[in-house]
Amino acid sequence: MAKIFSVASGKGGVGKSTVCCHLARSMAQHGEKTLIIEMGCGFRGLDVFLNIDQIVYDFGDVVEKRCDVFDAIQNVKDCELLDLLPASVDFEKEFEDTDYNYIFDILHEEYDNIILDLPLRYDVLYSIKDFIDACLIVVTPDPVCVRNASMCVNFIHNEFEKDIDMKLIVNKISKKAFRRGFIDNIDSIIDETQLQFLGGLPQSESIILANCNGSALKKRSLEYRIFDAIYERLIGNSVKVLI
Numbered sequence: 001m002a003k004i005f006s007v008a009s010g011k012g013g014v015g016k017s018t019v020c021c022h023l024a025r026s027m028a029q030h031g032e033k034t035l036i037i038e039m040g041c042g043f044r045g046l047d048v049f050l051n052i053d054q055i056v057y058d059f060g061d062v063v064e065k066r067c068d069v070f071d072a073i074q075n076v077k078d079c080e081l082l083d084l085l086p087a088s089v090d091f092e093k094e095f096e097d098t099d100y101n102y103i104f105d106i107l108h109e110e111y112d113n114i115i116l117d118l119p120l121r122y123d124v125l126y127s128i129k130d131f132i133d134a135c136l137i138v139v140t141p142d143p144v145c146v147r148n149a150s151m152c153v154n155f156i157h158n159e160f161e162k163d164i165d166m167k168l169i170v171n172k173i174s175k176k177a178f179r180r181g182f183i184d185n186i187d188s189i190i191d192e193t194q195l196q197f198l199g200g201l202p203q204s205e206s207i208i209l210a211n212c213n214g215s216a217l218k219k220r221s222l223e224y225r226i227f228d229a230i231y232e233r234l235i236g237n238s239v240k241v242l243i
Helices: 016-029 059-063 097-107 122-127 143-159 175-179 186-193 205-213 222-234
Strands: 003-008 034-038 074-076 079-085 113-117 134-139 165-173 196-202
Touching: 003 016, 016 034, 016 079, 016 113, 016 134, 016 165, 016 205, 016 222, 059 097, 122 143, 134 143, 134 186, 143 165, 143 186, 165 186, 186 196, 196 222, 205 222
Parallel strands: 003 113, 003 134, 034 079, 034 113, 134 165, 165 196
Antiparallel strands: 074 079
């Protein structure tokens, strides 16, 4: 039975897809069969991050019954236990709650983990609320992003009929930004969002290169160890927070 993790934010450009990609790789490297579902419409990028050459079918094709769901799922060549269900390229497509039900019902028994790369739309998050086990909120350390993330957290608290386990990941951390006073420190982000902190990722050329090349992060690199620690903390293990 899969654990389903949604990755959300209150602002674009924070690196949700980056988090999905490398957290999923970490899960797979721990022997857990993992699927990323790209939930947006019209925009697609994880096939590049995961070095998948050709997409024939996507999420929209599955919903429209033009193919079986397993025809649309692509395996990541350098990571046997990691798969991707790519986003629909139809900008105008609107999915119904029953569409998500149909896909999750099929895939729930096939994977250990399912990671949902969510668009900036609260209606999509609301539609899948009954399926997700945890929601990972990704922010960057700038005041607008943190404020919008807090609004996303408040929406989940106020609008969902059940309690959702939410965690915080801070991305694109720049020591220079902290020195210039754009935001005080990581603690101030934790205080404003009121979320458990899983880990912080630096503004990193290594991550950019890995995404552009569709490759894994180098083992023993700081970035690799941060994602591994995020995975460990996510499953409840007591490990040091890395930044």
